Amino acid sequence: MTTARAWSEAYTALIARLPELAKRSRLTIGGFSTCVxxxxxxxxxxxxxxxxxxxxxxxxxxxxxxxxxxxxxxxxxxxxxxxxxxxxxxxxxxxxxxxGGTNAQAAYMLAELGARSLIALEDRTAGQLTVLHPDTLVASDDGLVPISSLSPxxxxxxxxxxxxxxxxxxxxxxxxxxxxxxxxxFDHDPLQHDAAFVRASVQAAAHAGAGVLCGFNEIAPEDAAAEFDYAADTASAWRRAGLEIVHVELGDFHGPEQRDQTLERLMPVATSLGMSLSELTDLTQAGTSPDVAAQHLAEAHALERICIHADDWAFTVTRGDPEREREALMIGCLLAAARAAAGYFAVPDRLPDGARFRTPPLPPSRQRDGWSIVCCPAPYLEKPAATIGLGDTFLAGTLLVLGGSSNDASAQDRPRAASAPSP
CATH class of the missing domain: 3.30.1110.20 (Adenosine kinase, small domain)
Known part of the structure; x- marks a missing residue:
């Protein structure tokens, strides 16, 4: 059994890698959920x-x-x-x-780290602009500009x-x-319809690291078909332009019908899917192990990966490099823990005081049917300063790694911190 001390040392070693990861990151494209x-x-x-x-x-x-x-x-x-x-x-x-909003919160965290993100932003009111990170990018007639340059x-x-x-x-x-x-x-939220973003994101897709699709749990049911078409058409254009990672973050739906419609319409244009453990449980037949459920879901929708986050652990089922995925999971958990401890976005310089490492229900790694299942504990705080946006912050960390430049070091060349601690 891997010890809590070994995980603590592995996470501490990763903290020193954050500036390097941010430096090597590529543009993250995010649509279509931004709110206050x-x-x-x-x-x-x-x-x-x-x-x-x-x-x-x-x-x-x-x-x-x-x-x-x-x-x-x-x-x-x-x-x-x-x-x-x-x-x-x-x-x-x-x-x-x-x-608020998954892609906007992920962009905020990436900006805090010094990484670039472009988001769709139809709502450019004073209230909305005030809460966005000033360095997050949006599209304008003058190209990509920071939020700080906009007039409400x-x-x-x-x-x-x-x-x-x-x-x-x-x-x-x-x-x-x-x-x-x-x-x-108290109201349904339409997606952020931003024509300039669509044009700019498609142009940037060939050299971007990843794209995010989210916000489908908040749209009005009567508008769902048109909203799905808008998002799917945009993501299809990203894929045609060369974007390798298109990630859908599922979210908590009011009922199963719109959730299932989201999966049916958007999975054909996605390569990656993320959700909380409770959201996976809602999709799972009773008694099914979460890794088996995630693998079946990935196979059913021809995805490259599914990533699941819980309070005190996370795991990924992937066709990709398991060591890269492990580093992505751990960076995601690290940033989420830093936010939980600080009460808002924070770049960690150490593990949070009082963080504990519980043993996850899955082993650190296994192979099955051509899939890698990678798992790690998160630095868990029983009484965090805040629980808001932890999943979105976790997503930012995973994309920081997975969307890194293509000249990233190979798995065997990475520091030991990216690997599971030895038993």
Whole structure:
């Protein structure tokens, strides 16, 4: 059994490689989910919100569902058909506004590391521009320009309200068993339709490292077919231009129908799929091992890889280089842990205080039917400063490695830190 100390040493060695990885990174292309999040502690806000709910049935139902989720350790996303919800929350509590959307959050983390990302951005309002990383790139008539060069315009969209809860906190007289968050949306979010981005991203695709597709769990069901076509057509153009990695991040859907439509429509243009362990479980027949389920899913959709992240471990089923995948997993877990410890995006200079390495349910590596299954523990914090965006930050780390320049060192030439610690 690999020891926690060995994993700690392997992760510590990887920290020193971050500047090199950023230097060798290629452009990451990201569409089509960018929004504004409002961070709220459920422990701190449940009191004033409950007092304000009175006989408002929408408010009472929302708080009851948030309480149920917190007390059962359930995270994910929640759509509430209540147009007055944002105003009601804003009238009674104040949260911190920050960047939301998988590709935008991944781009933020990459920019913090000094790596380049281009995102689709139709919403260029003041509220949206303020929370994006100033060095993230967007397309304009003048070519690729940083966010910091844009002037705001347009009408603000409704934000997402992210209610966090931390293990050990009390809600009423009961304790929260697991640290997580529930993202509450009061409206459907269309994809970011950005014609300049489409043109620029296709032109850049031949020399880019990876492309990301996300946001399909937030679109209106009646618009889904057109939105799928828009994303799939764009990704097909990337592939034709030479982009090798097109990654779809699945997300937490309100129901299985739109999730299944997403897989059916977008997997033919993708090479890679990512999701949380709970999202994989929802796709899996009861009793199936997660690695077997991921392999079957990859084979069914002719993918090159599927990557799964959980609270304290992660794994990939891949046709590619297993040592490169291991480094990608570990960098992803490292960046997510740094964000969990700091409460927002952070470039780590050491492992977080109190980080623990639990033994994952899968071995560090195995081969099966032409696939490599690679697994590692994550530096786990039972009581993180924040749980928001950890999966998106994890994605940034994996793409930093996998989308690195083609003259990257071969697996046998990489430092020992990229390999699994010896038993």
């Amino acid at each position: 999040d409002v961070y709220l502690s459920f422990h701190e806000t449940v009191g004033p919100l409950s007092a304000a709910a009175n006989q408002n049935p929408d408010a009472v139902a929302l708080l009851a569902e948030l309480e149920r989720r917190a007390l059962n350790g359930i995270g994910g996303e929640l759509f509430v058909n209540w147009p007055g919800g944002p105003r009601w929350i804003d009238d009674h509590v104040t949260g911190r506004r920050a960047i 315009a347009g009408r603000e969209r409704s934000p997402h309200y992210v209610f966090e809860f931390t293990a050990g906190e009390t809600i009423g007289e009961r304790r929260v068993p697991r640290s997580s968050r529930t993202i509450v949306r």
